[in-house]
Amino acid sequence: MTLSNLKQSRHTPKKGKIKWARPQESDHFAATVKLYRQGKYDADSFRRFRLQHGAYGTRLADDYAMVRVKLPAGEIYPPQLEKLSQLSEQFSIGSAHFSTRENIQLHWVVLEDVSEIFRGLAEVGLTSREACGNSVRNVMCSPLSGVCPDEKFDSTPYALATARFFLRNPLSQNLPRKFKFNFTCCEKHGMVRMVDVGLIPEIRQEDGYTQKGFKIFLGGGLGNRSFVGHQLEEFTPEEDLLYTSMAVVRIFDRLGDRKNLARNRMRYLVNDMGWEKFQNLVLKERAIVRATQSVVTKLSVDNSPDEIKRPLRISDEGPISQPEGYARWFKGNTFKQKQNGYYSVFITLEAGDITSSQLHALSEIIQDFSSEGLGRCGFTQNISLRYVHEDDLVNLYSTLLKVGLAKSGSLTMTAPIGCSGTTSCNLALTNSHRLAKEIQRKFLELKLDEDEDLRDSSIKISGCPNSCGQHGIATIGFFGGGARFEKDMYPNYMMQLGGRSDGDTMLGVSSLRIPAKRVIPVILKIIELFKQNKKPEDDLKTWIHRVVNGIDSSEIKSLDDIKKALFSFTIPPTKAEDPDFYSDYGNDSSYHTKTGKGECAA
Amino acid sequence: MCSLSQGVVKITSDVESVRSEIRDKSIRVIDVRREEDYKQNHIPTAVNLPLATLLSDDNPERVLKLVNAMGIDDEMPVVVYDDTFGALASRIAWTLEFIGHSDVSLLETTYSKWKSMGLENDNSVPEFQLKEHSLKLRPEIVATSNYLETAKEKEGVILVDNRERLNFLEQHIPGAISLPYRILATPDKILRPKEDMKRLLDNRGITGGSEIITYCGSVGTLSGLAYYALKSVGLPNTRLYVRSFKEWKSLSKPIEKQQDANYWDLSAE
Structure with missing residues (x-):
């Protein structure tokens, strides 16, 4: 760079x-x-x-x-x-x-x-080809790759090269099921154990020679049944990246379950076969791939440095006064880059939604403020601008305010994920999308984004047991379903606690079924219990981690204690007492479930 | 020559020819923006007819008086413009067509674009000699609610809703297809190029032999623009349901809704 x-x-x-x-x-x-x-x-x-x-x-x-x-x-x-x-x-x-x-x-x-x-x-060069269906889906990369202080090197060029290799490649046009690659910067910002192939950049010193490579994780994934990925080997050198990827795709293509649609992601294959057997198979297959490929089969990795130039603005009039809310926004939406004087700025959206006019505005704002001249999407339904010079942050905030993109809390628990739910998905049972927005509005109103203890925690919501909303890796996760009291149905969510996707990746543990209209009070109650029982150095994430593992020493020792404390929220009122309880967010009428055919597995 | 020009319909006028026709004083330009905007500045020689003035009473006799007062006779070519992506201009142009004027077109772009190109503008209010326009009503370009109700059940009649997609999903006239007005334009022009428009409409099955009726929210502006979009690709058998969805609802006629989905919650507004 x-x-x-x-x-x-x-x-x-x-x-x-x-x-x-x-x-x-x-x-x-x-x-x-x-x-x-x-x-x-x-x-x-x-x-x-x-x-x-x-x-x-x-x-x-x-x-x-x-x-x-x-x-x-x-x-x-x-x-x-x-x-x-x-x-x-x-x-x-x-x-x-x-x-x-x-x-x-x-x-x-x-x-x-x-x-x-x-x-x-x-x-403008974009495609939606192989964004759905049984193919290699979009190749992800951490929004902080290239700017993260903890990364060994920038994996972006490798993510792009991998995407290029598999797009329209006959190898991956008719897989048993979809297939996903995630590249990241470091353990903390990654999602590498929750995906078919996850990659963390790694550097090895050998005989005085520095070699680039990756730590590769295979067979993870979120879904109706979720699994945590396994590390293939200590270190995979750069030149083996493509061979390894090809070997894994080939094995999945050959052995993956093409009959049982509900269990045909690669993680089931790994689970059924056992990790060691699968690992051996990959290493053998890689040896064959390596031995049989011609020299033209390679990744075209473009490692040429990007140009970083501070944008020239018409009004470079020096320091302007800080608008109200700036300090709060700065705290919850910016990330200090390893490049001195530069910040990455995350835009808070509501469950990922953005208007046409905001997209237009963002196009100009990126040109005006990002010294690399492009935007980077995050993992949490958001978008970031990187290489914003620290002197320009106040100006940027003022500009974002004018177009309604200056909401706080993007990097905190107050920005929940909500899949599209009943707003457009055939499989959805609940309006998870709107629930995520309701939580965000309420929590920003309560200024929970300013609470340091909640910063690293997350809330993620899916509208059905499938995991588009990634509820399994949330500190507090929910997936939707319908419930019945006497003859009336109401929207309901299973709550899972303690999920995480970092170096200590684990899946959230199922706790209680919480009615949709009780989700917000229940989260607030959990925060209250945490505040009463935390140790001084605790944040919510570490406290919940101890509780779900049954190793906390406070009054809330285990999941059962949390369940007891929250049980009263799960008791439905009669329809006469509280008719609102029986409708979902965004609906006035009585709740009922209705679904069509899913296409994830088509 | 005469037989050639018949059927060749000019829908939009390009900026260059409008400028030269203004210099030649061979056209009448109508600015349909609000009076206060017009008074600040406008295209030279343009006369002001705010849409609201027309809509306050748009029966043909009164429209004829307005047209005469603007110095427009049967022979005078008319070009209409607005600053609202052509929708308001379309409604005025259509009205002129309806009373029988045969040479009316839309400026290909908006007044803002005109100004942003640095083209001439003026703030003087021109005066014109009163003219005598004839009245030859063209009922074949209008659809009333009664007409629509019968026609839409027929084979080969296409009903087009030009409101935004969310409004369409929420409620629409049964059998209508959704063609939001934004589809019709490009960033620079009020209408897409002909080939572009034709391909898009072909994909939708809006083609040759059909009779097409357009409608929008209340007064036939968005659907007026669609009326000209359809004409621009040579679909002459087009009618405007000029009182649009507002009247349809007030008459308590049947309405359709996209069921079982919370699409509004997907909107970022």
Whole structure:
């Protein structure tokens, strides 16, 4: 990375170097939709085709699709944000949605318009190809890769190269099920044990020679049943990265379960076979791959340094006064980079939602404030701007205020994840999306983002037992379901406690079923119990960790004690006493469950 | 020549030809923005007809008086512009068509864009000699609620809703398809290029032989723009349901809704 004092002008927005799109895929998609509508293409084949191109079905509505746009390594450039702003206004609902896997989604798109979105995406180099379906999904990279003080080196170029290698590669067009790669910067910021292949950059010194490589974790993943990944070997050198990835994909392709849709992710294969056997198989397969590949099979890793230039602004008028709320925002939304004087700034969204006009504004703000000239998506339905000079932070905050993007708490527990739930998903049982927003609004009102003890904890919510909302790795996680009292149904969530995705990765432990309208008071009660029982150095995460492992010495010693303390919240009132209890967030009418066919497994 | 020009419909006028026609004094330009905006500045020689003034009473006799007062006779070509992505201008242009004016088009861009290009503007209010326009109503370009109710059940009639997608999901006239007005434009022009528009509409099955009826929220502005979008690709058999969804609802006619999904909660507004 070269830091320069040269300034850059806004007239030349930075464009992505890699063109992920193929423009002809748009016409092909349009033609196929026509054939399907004319009955010349059967529904199952069409669904596979549609998913392969990144168009997902929509809740109980055959005529609409969700287009999931991949942002490999989370990178998004100003012209791409501008285009997404236009497309969301033209073809979607005037908003777009950042996912937990560095995709940006356009919902409620008319199926016949999907090809027009592809056309627009291609103009700025983006694709949704293989964003759904049984393929290698978007390759993620930590938003802090390249700026994290604890990383060994920047893994971004390797994430991009891996994405490039597998995109449209025949090796990965028809896998038993979806397949996910996550690259990270360090243990703490990673999600490497919760994915098919997770990679942490690592450096080895051998005979005075410094070698780049990775710690690779295999067979993890969140879902109806979740598993923690296993480390393949002590160190995987850089040149074995591709061979290892290919070996794993080949084994999964060959041995993965193609019949039982509910158990066909690679983690089940690893679990059924046993880790040691699977590990041996990978190492053997890698030896074969290495021995049989021609020299042209390689990752094209672009390690050329990015240009870092402070943007040139028209109004460089020196220090301006701090607007109200700046200190609070600074605390909860910024991360000090290893590069002296620079910060990464995380934008707080509500469950990942952003308006067309905010996307437009963000495109300009990135050009004005980020010295690397692009945005990076996070793991928590958000987006960050990096390389913001410390002198520009106040100015940036003032600018974000004007477009409604200056909410606090992005890096704290007050920014919960909520999958799309009943807003658009066929499988959803509850409105997890709205619940996440309700929690955020309430907690920001209570200024919980300023509480140091809660900072590293997380709340994650899924609308069904599948784990799009990643509830299994949350300090406090919820997944939705319906419950019944006498003859009336109400929305309900299973609460899991103590999940985490860092070096001590563990899955949350199921505790109680909490009615939707009691979720907020229950979390507040847990915080209250924590405050009463914590040791001085505790934060919520460490306290809950001890409690769920049954090793706390305070009054709340174990999960059972928490359950006892919270039990009263689970008792339903009668419908006459509290009719609101029987409707979900975002609905006035009585709650009932209704689902369609899932497409995750299609 | 005559037979050639028949059927060749000019939907939008490009900036260059409007400028030269202004110099030649061979067109009448109508600015449909509010009076206070018009008074600050406007395209030279433009006359002001705020949409609200027209809508306060848009029966043909009164429209004819307004047209005469603007010095427009049957022969005078008219170009209409606004600063609202062409929707308000469309509603005025359509009204002129409805009373029988045969040469009315939309400026291809908005007044803001015009100004941002550094083109001429002016704040003087021109005066025109009163003219006598004829009245030849064209009922074939209008749809009333009664007409719509019968027509939409017929084979080959397409009903198009031009409001935003969320509004459409929430409620719409049964059988309508959703074509939000934002789809029709590009960042620079009020309408997409013809080929672009044609491909998009083809994908939607909005093609040749169909009769198409457009509607929007209340007064036929967004759907007015859609009316011209459809004409721009050579779909002449198009009608505007000018009283739109507001009237439809007030008449308690049937309404459809997308059930079982909390789509509003996905919106970031």
